[in-house]
Amino acid sequence: MTEKALAEEIALYEEHFEEYRRKYAGRYLLIHGAKLIGAYDDELAAHYDGYRRVWRTRTEERGYLVLKAGEPAVPVIAMPIVTRTLRPSDAENPT
Numbered sequence: 612m613t614e615k616a617l618a619e620e621i622a623l624y625e626e627h628f629e630e631y632r633r634k635y636a637g638r639y640l641l642i643h644g645a646k647l648i649g650a651y652d653d654e655l656a657a658h659y660d661g662y663r664r665v666w667r668t669r670t671e672e673r674g675y676l677v678l679k680a681g682e683p684a685v686p687v688i689a690m691p692i693v694t695r696t697l698r699p700s701d702a703e704n705p706t
Contacts, residue, residue: 619645620676621684632681643675650680 620642624631627647631640634650639657641648643665651657654677661675678684 616644616674617676623647624676624678624684628681635680638680640678640680641675642678648675654679 623642623645624640631647638650638652639654640650641657641661641664643661648664649657649660651660657677661677665675
């Protein structure tokens with residue numbers, strides 16, 4: 612996510628702060644670019660949908676912002692978890 616994209620998402624949230632606070636109180640908002648993608652009951656669901664609808668799209672701007680409606684815009688940068696199964700040979704030939 613670029614600083615410009617993040618600033619755009621925070622600006623959208625702050626511009627509509629009161630509206631989002633009233634309409635989506637206690638819910639997590641998924642914002643991408645200058646668009647509210649959705650509101651979710653829990654943070655994990657918002658991140659999952661952000662991963663599914665934004666991150667996996669393979670576009671240049673794959674970042675997204677998840678914030679709890681009514682809370683200050685203090686973003687936490689999160690990336691999908693990547694796991695790898697280690698084989699015994701990996702210890703002998705680390706990459």
